[in-house]
Amino acid sequence: MASEDRTNYVYEFTYSSAPGLREIFQCKYVRPDEALNRFRKILALTESPFDFKIIVSDETMGEESSFQVKGGSIEEMFVKFKVFLETSTGFIFEPVSEKVTEVGIEEARFESMSNYDKMQVIIYASFKHGKFSSLDVTEIYQDSFSEDLPKSTASTYLARMWNNGKGHLERYGNRSGYTYRLRTEIAEVQKETERAEEILAAIQMRVRD
Template identity: 70%
Template sequence: MSEEIRTNYIYEFTYGSGPGMKEIFRCKYVSPDEALKRFKKIVSVTESPFDFKIVISSETTGEESSFQVKGDIDEMIQKFKVFLETSTGYSFPETKIDASSTSSPELDFEAMSNYEKMQVVIYASFKHGKFSSLDVAEIYESTFNESLPKSTASTYLARMWDEGEGHLERYGNRSGYTYRLKTELKETQREVERSEEILSMIHLQVGK
């Protein structure tokens, strides 16, 4: 393994490989991106129902984080990505929403990631005033009829503020952040218009 991608993290996956059978898989010193790839590979060869316990420990600090996840494959992968980001500080590359998708007669919104859908909600629903992760989670759930934990919304908001296009302002501290869209920016206004179009198409498809 090349030195440039070596980390001090140890990953341990405990999961059921069959009725009454438990397996433990460990990998050391790989990047969070590589850990995600290995998790996907394990899931692909594991029979459902899925029930994973994942432990990430750092040899440098001795800190340990654990996580248990169940559900369908896509949901587990998305939750594991969030867990990796919050546990290691790593940020996966952001997937941009394709503006050309708004011109399609059928928008496959189910193929959008939770993070992409949350961005649509923010741009389309919070054009005025400040908002919190709880506000985002509530609008997300009413829009897509699926839950978004407040902790996940908080993580996504921090990521959008830290890595985004500078469209968000943040106020407060760790005990409670609020955000505001910089709608005075032309770039933000374009994102607002695009997200409103996407949301309109989603409402039309859901209403069919």
């Protein structure tokens, strides 16, 4: 680490990777932007993280600041953590043009998305009409992302999405072969559909490039 990049800060990031399971990531003496970038890479390894907390300690001054985010999206959490780091350390993140910011957000969004997240994008963007099965999801997923998604994994993810309490999916059939329908009559589903279409279009352009 170059001497001009060394700081006196210790960063501790805490998040939940599952109910009752907390993960802790710590790094020392790097700049706030580097600390946030490292945390982003660590977080990308977790399927659906939630309940985030950051603690920043200044070893020279003996000061400590913390900030916690419950709920919300990962993107919103990073925006809030960035503002918190600027406030608590005085570090100013380098400004970027609006165009670069948009590209960066889409790239970071793609890199941080889990297979489960990407499957949800496929469902909201591709199955607005009629019923579908895990096999249908697998085929479109593989075509969209050029990645394999086993049918058994898609079945597990669909069951999780159906059972997450949001009520966005209806399920038909039995364990020998479930089919699902996206409840597009719900306003929240319509918003998710619009968002998913935008994300999928951006990701597909990136994958094809």
